[in-house]
Amino acid sequence: MKAVVCVEHGPPEKLVVRDVPMPQPGRGQVRIKVHAAGVNFPDTLIIQNLYQFKPALPFTPGGEAAGVVDAVGEGVDDLKIGDRVVAMTGNGCYAEAVVANRAQVVPIAGAMPFDIASGFTMTYGTSHHALKQRARLQPGETLLVLGAAGGVGLAAVELGKLMGAKVIAAASTDEKLQVCRDFGADETINYTDANLKDEIKRLTGGKGVDVIYDPVGDRYAELAFRGMAWNGRYLVVGFAAGEIPSLPLNLPLIKGASIVGVFWGAFTQAEPALHRENMAELLQWFSEAKLKPHISKHFTLDQGPEAIRWMMDRKATGKIVLDVA
Numbered sequence: 001m002k003a004v005v006c007v008e009h010g011p012p013e014k015l016v017v018r019d020v021p022m023p024q025p026g027r028g029q030v031r032i033k034v035h036a037a038g039v040n041f042p043d044t045l046i047i048q049n050l051y052q053f054k055p056a057l058p059f060t061p062g063g064e065a066a067g068v069v070d071a072v073g074e075g076v077d078d079l080k081i082g083d084r085v086v087a088m089t090g091n092g093c094y095a096e097a098v099v100a101n102r103a104q105v106v107p108i109a110g111a112m113p114f115d116i117a118s119g120f121t122m123t124y125g126t127s128h129h130a131l132k133q134r135a136r137l138q139p140g141e142t143l144l145v146l147g148a149a150g151g152v153g154l155a156a157v158e159l160g161k162l163m164g165a166k167v168i169a170a171a172s173t174d175e176k177l178q179v180c181r182d183f184g185a186d187e188t189i190n191y192t193d194a195n196l197k198d199e200i201k202r203l204t205g206g207k208g209v210d211v212i213y214d215p216v217g218d219r220y221a222e223l224a225f226r227g228m229a230w231n232g233r234y235l236v237v238g239f240a241a242g243e244i245p246s247l248p249l250n251l252p253l254i255k256g257a258s259i260v261g262v263f264w265g266a267f268t269q270a271e272p273a274l275h276r277e278n279m280a281e282l283l284q285w286f287s288e289a290k291l292k293p294h295i296s297k298h299f300t301l302d303q304g305p306e307a308i309r310w311m312m313d314r315k316a317t318g319k320i321v322l323d324v325a
Contacts, residue, residue, distance in 0.1 A: 003095035004304035009049040012308035023099040025073035036118035037322040038064035062093030066117035119319035126264040127156040139164025141210035149176035200227030221245035232257040294318030
């Protein structure tokens, strides 16, 4: 079968597309014929050996895929060949087939297209867990989303509105901010040409924001935190802008605020029952047309390295997807 392979760590231009052996499912596993694979920011890190998990070389990147079960390992009795599923595997999804542990696989309805499904679990799962369990976002609160036009950011905008919050979207271009408005943002901030702290205060009448969703980090973190309301919650989601920021700890002290880590992948392993409840709620909202995932660009499997470069260069709004079958 064909797969994108990382044979040495480095930029996406070092990736190769080649034939590899067809994987076989072991006990408690299924094999999925991949129809579409989601491209996510961790994919840009894992190929550079910069992510928390470091698979041995050579490996196939891609942590999220949707497709059809085409082989079932011993001990799996609740999935069968032909079932439509989405899987979160950590890596291996930029390929024509991937093996996943049963716990990593979620059945999807026939009405959900494979490309939408392949980009749904990580982005919506991360943002839903962040806002629901970690921030305990309440109706009427104000939510600031940094990197709001990206995959997890745009999902946070949608979910924040659905959960009854006022949403302020912050991004780097006016074009990206228009996408955020299209998906429900009440207010927007272009943090390339405006002072983030001052704009937060202006848009909230000096009160500040109750929850900050930050997948960006770097120089924006402290500016955003200075716009935090009393008893606010700052969600540490990721560091897409590069540097891991250092925050003066007097800021959470004087604001009575909390700094809350969001590690969705670990959450799915530590609390699988709650993860399944979250996914059921998200899939229900999708079936009711309350969520409308945005795919800004499709690539072929052969263009897998180009897709990761597109993500690294921050050209994506919403999701980008590899069409495999």
